[in-house]
Structures are given as structure tokens and as C-alpha cells.
Amino acid sequence: MNIDEIIAKALEEEFEERVEQCFTEQKKHRFSFAYRLWEYKTLRDLRNNRHNSRWTLRKARRIVTAIIIAVSLLIGTTVYAAVVIGRYSFDTKPEYSKLFIDNLSSDKTSFEEYYGLTEENGWKLVNYDIMVNSTMLNYECGEKKVSFCQNIIHEGNMGYINTEKANPEPVSLFEKNDGFILVFREDWCDLYWIYDGYLLDLGGNITKTEAVNLAYSTKNIDF
Numbered sequence: 001m002n003i004d005e006i007i008a009k010a011l012e013e014e015f016e017e018r019v020e021q022c023f024t025e026q027k028k029h030r031f032s033f034a035y036r037l038w039e040y041k042t043l044r045d046l047r048n049n050r051h052n053s054r055w056t057l058r059k060a061r062r063i064v065t066a067i068i069i070a071v072s073l074l075i076g077t078t079v080y081a082a083v084v085i086g087r088y089s090f091d092t093k094p095e096y097s098k099l100f101i102d103n104l105s106s107d108k109t110s111f112e113e114y115y116g117l118t119e120e121n122g123w124k125l126v127n128y129d130i131m132v133n134s135t136m137l138n139y140e141c142g143e144k145k146v147s148f149c150q151n152i153i154h155e156g157n158m159g160y161i162n163t164e165k166a167n168p169e170p171v172s173l174f175e176k177n178d179g180f181i182l183v184f185r186e187d188w189c190d191l192y193w194i195y196d197g198y199l200l201d202l203g204g205n206i207t208k209t210e211a212v213n214l215a216y217s218t219k220n221i222d223f
Helices: 003-022 031-047 057-079 208-216
Strands: 082-085 088-092 097-099 113-116 124-130 136-139 144-152 159-162 169-173 179-185 188-197 198-204 219-221
Touching: 003 057, 113 136, 113 144, 159 179, 159 188, 179 208, 188 208
Parallel strands: none
Antiparallel strands: 082 088, 088 097, 097 159, 113 219, 124 136, 136 144, 144 198, 169 179, 179 188, 188 198
16 A cells, blocks of 8 residues: 555545534534545545645635625625616615715815705705705705705715615716716606715705706705
8 A cells, every 4th residue: 555545545534533523512613614625535536646736725715705705796796786877886786875976076075065956947845954074955845845955975884775665866967977866756856966076965855857858957045
């Protein structure tokens, strides 16, 4: 019996012992899948009088890691697909999505001016809330109600949008794909767009055409 056969026999006996331990009721230490993969191929090579010096435990771990990443990407693509529109990207979930925006040097880091809707078309500002990184202005025009928001663009999650019954649709207002719209009903939608270094959005019981027209009517306002 040569040295390869001795090593093969020792490894095989140890492998069979571990297999038997796996079927016992006692809780034993369990080797990783990468180790078992390396061990299996090593035993197989020894039985066939082959020796592969490049087949190491580290290489087995890399292979297993690559498999896990590939499966994760496949699941992520089929279940929670990432959506990209211009500078916007969405981490989509069944009922909502996280909104992310690529930062540009032209983005404002503080409020240098405030934007809102013109009251010349019958819209009346009923109340507002001014915060450090965002504003919310509530307007009414007859039976129609709209919330208008202005946000500082920052890294990370910009907030959550309702994508349970609507998917983001690209909109080009002042530049190509500078906005997107969520149409929940024929008479209810939310419109988002980037203007003058800010993220603006408005939504309410208005049509898509009305939302776009309101975006074009946006102007500087004073409180």
C-alpha cells in the first residue's frame, strides 16, 4: 500500500465517520458546504490516483460564494427588480419602494429659494410646513387638493413612495427623464421632478395632464 492509498483510506474512514455522525440525534459540529465540497473532490481524486494542487479549501470557498451571489442576484432580479429612470433608482417592494437619486455638484445643500404653485389659476395655499431639508405646501382649488413638496437631494434613501398600485413612469419636463409619475387612478397621481438642484413633487386628486401643467407653473414664492 503506497502513501496515496494510505491517505485515501484515512480520509475515507474519516469521511464515513462524519457521515454517520450527521445521522445521530446529538448536536455535532457541522462543516461548511465549502469544506464538504473540497473534501468530496479530494477524496474522489485520491480514489482515481489523481492529485490537483490547485484544488484548495480557499478555492472551494470562492466557488461556493460565487454560487450564493449568483442565486441571490437571480432572486433579486425576479422578485425585487431594481428600476432606474434617469438619476432615479428604486428599491422595489410589493407595497412600496425606496427612492434613491444620484448626486450632482449642482444639487443644493440648503434652501436658497422656495418653490410653490401660482395662485393665478385658482390654487390657494391653505397651510404649509417648513423643515430643515424639506417643505410641504397644501393647496386647494375647488374640490381639488394638492400637496407640493420641495426636498434637499442627499445620499441614501430619499424616502418611500407608494408603488403598490402604480409603477414609476418616466417623465421629461425640462430635461430627458428628469422626473417620474405614479398614476393611481385617472384622477389621482404623484409627480416627481428635479429642478434647480432640488427634488420637487406634487400629488393629489388631479390628472396626469394637470400634474404636468402644475409642474410647469411652479414659481418662487415668499412666506
